[in-house]
Amino acid sequence: MSSALNRFVINFWGVRGSISCPGASTVRYGGNTPCVEMQVGGKRLIFDGGTGIRVLGRSLLSEMPLEAHLFFTHSHWDHIQGFPFFVPAFVKGNCFHIHAAIAPDGSTIEKRLNDQMRHPNFPVPLQVMGADLQFKDLQIGQSVAVGDEVLVETALLNHPGQALGYRVNWQGHAAAYITDTEHYPDRMDENVLKLAQNADVMIYDATYTDDEYHSTQSSKVGWGHSTWQEAVKVAKAANVKKLVIFHHDPLHDDDFLDQVGRDVAMAFPNSLLAREGVPLHIAPPFPSLNGAKPLKEIQVSV
Template identity: 70%
Template sequence: MSRIDNQFTVQFWGVRGSIPSPGLHTVRYGGNTPCVEMQAGGKRLIFDGGTGLHVLGQSLLRQMPIEAHIFFTHSHWDHVQGFPFFTPGFVRGNNFHIYGAIAPDGSTVEQRLNDQMLHPNFPVPLQIMQANLDFYNVKAGEPIKINDITVETAPLNHPGEAVGYRVNWRDGAAVYITDTEHFPDRLDENVMWLARNADILIYDSTYTDDEYHSPKSPKIGWGHSTWQEAVKIAKAANVKTLVIFHHDPAHDDEFLDRVGQEAAVQFPGAIMAREGMVLQVPISMPLSESIPVSEFSA
């Protein structure tokens, strides 16, 4: 097994919520909408297809042919708008397994990705993609097996519904929870279950508590959580590293610097999601793959 096959990594290609926010004041954290790539056991898993998926796609052009598993939390624009610009999807010989839950209106993830590429919204249809695209309907609460990787799923509290994912490989776990809104009187049981003892928890922290409860423009019912709630979840679920994610488009680099500082005081394992950031999930190596003692001898 190669060195890469023995690693569990998480890379961030898009960390912004709602709408792409490029500009001089978002350079350090990034302005692309959600896309997170995980690699475990030689498998590539991609979560959400915001504009960050286009950036990821450009990097993959040097590695073709590509096989990857793409998981959508839901189909709001900021989570699918990069898919029509995912260049590897247009290249014959690439293989993509695409997962998403059936929406409340009964539409599948395939139907919704297809619809956003119809006239007058887009010049070419989904069918022009030459890569092999296999679609799977996710049932929140049921696990997905990919070789020795287990992807656990759970429903999230979001208008139009959304799905959270937990990737388990060997003794490591990385969790992707966005978009979700916390409850006022309790911790979300589904979120807690996904986050339990996770090495990395990526959590929707769009707002601050002050913004969420603002008397002038409250965000209650908008389907997103706060970084303070993220800290509560991380502590209660015994999370090692908390990643503050889905940054509000109005939050510039200086604002996010302050959030990061405050979050780290309350939870030393808290960090801010940045485009390009790569995290390692610690895993133990099975005895069968350890290096023989003889190889260390002179």
């Protein structure tokens, strides 16, 4: 088995958008809001702090002391609401580099996370967290070097209040994390195409179907999210190798998502719907197991 220094693995801890939706009808894909972990060349990168980060935190308790880079796309509630329950942040000796763009109103990510944990919203303030929290404000379009080999690129997305998309580069491999974003009606978003170009994996906000997005009774135009049909268009235009449908609508139960998965696969065969607890390996390839793949793991075809 390859060492962590030679691995690029994506772990999905929260794949829902808007609000967590646990229950019998969402158990196969999961009900936690966004949190995606990437283990890249021995570095740990965490994208967003939705309710999924609570589960991630519990899984990391056996690996402390920890150092990780946490990148927020934006601070809408579903992307930060798990951070106050991220246990490793309360433990002295851990270190978290926390990156996000300054909001249009001028507030930093430190202020926004602090305000979330102030009375009357939460009983325990941010200052109680014992880990070394190093807050780093990003400029839109800025790249961040994580160690000597990992480069994280950023680009502005089309979302109310502003959001950042990310691209993680390592040894010729790349994964794009593109949520929350809404497609344009008359053109493809150049920022999205740049993030996704030739990526091994593109994780894309496909909250709706086209029918839902354009519904005459409850249009979703202007809500800041996209569709799986648009995801396929981007994947083809950007020469993406693997498309991952992400930020599932809380109204979409497992059976609905099963059908979306079949529809997406017909349009873009090398695709899947993000599921909590199912890792995605970019590098290295899986070892041979008599032709079988390890249980609950997915390999990217390149």
